[in-house]
Amino acid sequence: MSAPKKTARRTLLVVSATLTSAALTAAPVLAAPSPSTSPSATPPATMSTVGGTRLGQAGTQVNLASGVPVLPKNLTSRSWIVSDAESGQVLAAHNAHWRLAPASTLKMLFADTVLPKFPSTTEHKVVPSDLAGVGAGSSMVGIKEGETYTVHDLWLGVFLRSGNDAVHVLSAMNDGVKNTVAEMNEHAEELQALDTHVVSPDGYDAEGQVSSAYDLTLFARSGLQKKDFREYCSTVTAKFPGETKKNKKGKKVRGSFEIQNTNRLLSGDSDIDVYQGIAGVKNGNTTNAGATFTGVAERNGKVLLVTVMNPEKNEHNEVYKETAKLFDWGFKAAGKVEPVGELVLPKSAAQPSAQPGATASGEAGGAVGGGGGSSAKPVASATASSGTGGMGIALAITGGVLALLAAGAYLVNRRWPLPDLVRRRR
16 A cells, blocks of 8 residues: 555645545544443443544554554553644544543643633632542642632643642632533533543543543644643643741741653653653543543654553553554654544534634733743753753744634644754754
């Protein structure tokens, strides 16, 4: 089978996007079945076919041919997907629409839904009701009642430490958890993420709460359109406001402490290196979900998204190791392998009324990086020798956009302009 030719899809204007979406919806598309209350050992016989019929089939889907590298061995994840972030082509998948517990990767949908609501400099004083309902054993960034935080601080807590306390405070600001959950479910439907049912905004295990590798990839692709989303998810370390205390002189002072991103492909660990070209996105881990992760990386002008859910192999950092293997395969296979499906566009993008000229900043009311006495270190501002703790420099997407979604228009750029820094780590 010959390598697929480059087509105008790399410049996906609204007209071609509409045709693509129409072509997908012309064939019968299976809606997702009702949410499961407990994980199953095997994928269901019938799964959603959003994005293509092969993505609804159980097992590994890939078009191997002459010149196409074989898939990595020893992949144990229940579900995974490798896709081209720009064109939306799904290069390979395994049980892509299997509805599983998402853990904190669901925070990508939370962020994509709530980020545009509040400028980053907005301040909020935490009251006890803000933290009501945070699940026992939740990951926390360390928010204290009675203290004031900026929205910028809170999003750092969400992305770096996966802080459920930060999620609940932002949800309280957004008219409460119930309203936030409803908005998340509505936004998931708009993105055509039909495998997803949200019960808790932070991804904490809850009966009936499910998503899929396919849907998590849609959330990442949508979120990465937003400049502030990209910068938060690519930040390696940051200073977070501490608790106000009296010093020896009796004067009230407020210190800070350092937080580090728990995405180990971004920050590194004892048994895993920072992945070359990594730029986010979000990890998760709960008892019911196991380990989950969605990552975005760039190499040689290609930008890929990989989502991995619940590896059966019980090894330290296994979810990142399997993700790295799939990234390696994807970069070798891109341009050679015929896709098995694609990432669909949001509903509004497929409307005939969509106008190519619509634009949006994609920012949530203010630039990331100010306010509240906190100081983040997005990797875009790092220098070649500024790695933290010997872990080196992580890589971020900080210029341009993957896509613009506004006023019913969806425009995918030909490529993601990246800073020179992204090419300096070799």
